[in-house]
Amino acid sequence: MKKETWNFGIIGLGGIGDYHMNHLSKIPYTRVGAICDVNEKAVEQVGNRLNLPAEKRYTAFKAIIDDPEIDVILSGVSNKFHYEILKYALACGKPVFSEKPFTRTLEEADELASMYEKNPIPCMIGFSYRYRPCFQYVKQLVAQGALGRIRHFAAHYLQEENAPMFNKEYTWRFNKEMAGSGILADIGSHMVDAARFFVGEFVQVSGMMSTFIDRRRDLRTGELVAVDVDDFTGFQCVLEGGVMGTFYTHKNAIGTKNQFEVTLFGDLGTARISVERPNEVHLTVREGEKMELTEKVIHLDEKEMKPMLQDFVDYLEQAHSTLLPTLHDGYRNQQVLQAIIDSAKDGITRSL
Structure with missing residues (x-):
């Protein structure tokens, strides 16, 4: 579906998070609507830079995924948390971009694949090359x-x-x-x-x-x-x-x-x-x-x-992609x- 603006929720405010936010700023009809990180200082610094209100600055990933005003999640966190974030996004039916690798283990991957078969949502894994x-x-x-x-x-x-x-x-x-x-x-x-x-x-x-x-x-x-x-x-x-x-x-x-x-x-x-x-x-x-x-x-x-994130937004709007x-x-x-x-x-x- 097409939207006037896609509100992204960013999970993980380290180097990869900055990288994606920089590229996202060049994609029309998108904005960073909320941020999340376990590091409260990073949340404060990035939130101030983006002029986000206090209620859009999260330290728990489930809270930002639950936010009804956030249309899509962009996750750039340590490998350990890929599974948990993808699992919750799938359970909530919220589109998600997640960094590679997919998970830490095949057992985690099997569970996510099974969930996806029952409730497919737009999901992109960050194989950027x-x-x-x-x-x-x-x-x-x-x-x-x-x-x-x-x-x-x-x-x-x-x-x-x-x-x-x-x-x-x-x-x-x-x-x-x-x-x-x-x-x-x-x-x-x-x-x-x-x-x-x-x-x-x-x-x-x-x-x-x-x-x-x-x-x-x-x-x-x-x-x-x-x-x-x-x-x-x-x-x-x-x-x-x-x-x-x-x-x-x-x-x-x-x-x-x-x-x-x-x-x-x-x-x-x-x-x-x-x-x-x-x-x-x-x-x-x-x-x-x-x-x-x-x-x-x-x-x-x-x-x-x-660009990669433009292809993701097009994918959200149900455009076909071979990439x-x-x-x-x-x-x-x-x-x-x-x-x-x-x-x-x-x-x-x-x-x-």
Whole structure:
């Protein structure tokens, strides 16, 4: 349905919350109608900045979801709370945007999927890279058959921030109870989504996981705390259509910032993209009778691409989208993450 203004309730006022509010301010017919965070000081600061009345400043997520004047929830909180917020929004029938990963565990994901089948509501999971110009262009190439039959999908996602020289402190991301898994849930989930976005569903997966640094210092106590999640994950897979896949991710890669790179190898050509160069597609093909090698760099105009939150608002108004990651996409992603974890634990290839 169309509305004059969509009133968003923002849950989580950290960096990701600011990121989404900044982008939301550029989307017509939307406004931040209420905010919520367990940190009362953050609620006060952001509430003052947005000039929100006191009754629209919440510290309990159920209260903001219950607010009848809030049309849709945008949630950017720690992994542990994704399940609880999605569950309550589904129970209340309130549309929701939730950050990835979908949940911490497959058990949580199964329950949400069952609830959604009984009471489907507009729900988007924050796999934001689908909205990079290079991703959208390559999606079109694959759909048009420009690369021929895809034989191999390769992806890596590297950062450097967790390397020993930086003495990264212990945070919730290093705690299984809070995060579910480590690097896999954090940025590896984007690789899984990219494979599904470009190629299709996972058929089989074989994973390996490791923890490079098993203790980190908690700055609140000064104590070293055990890390019980992965900070390296690698996996191979078979995707639908017999496409082979290879993946690795960690944050121990000195010299990288946000190096998420994807390569699709097809019978007619190869496409390479990088999140660090979102407006470029590197295309390699053989053309003509002599099959001469041609390398091209396609330069894209991001202004022609639909932003993620605009697509979400259009979705709320029942517009069709081929890009939007729904609750189903979040659920399928969680199934793959769990298969990788299980395979890494016992060394057995998992079928999906």
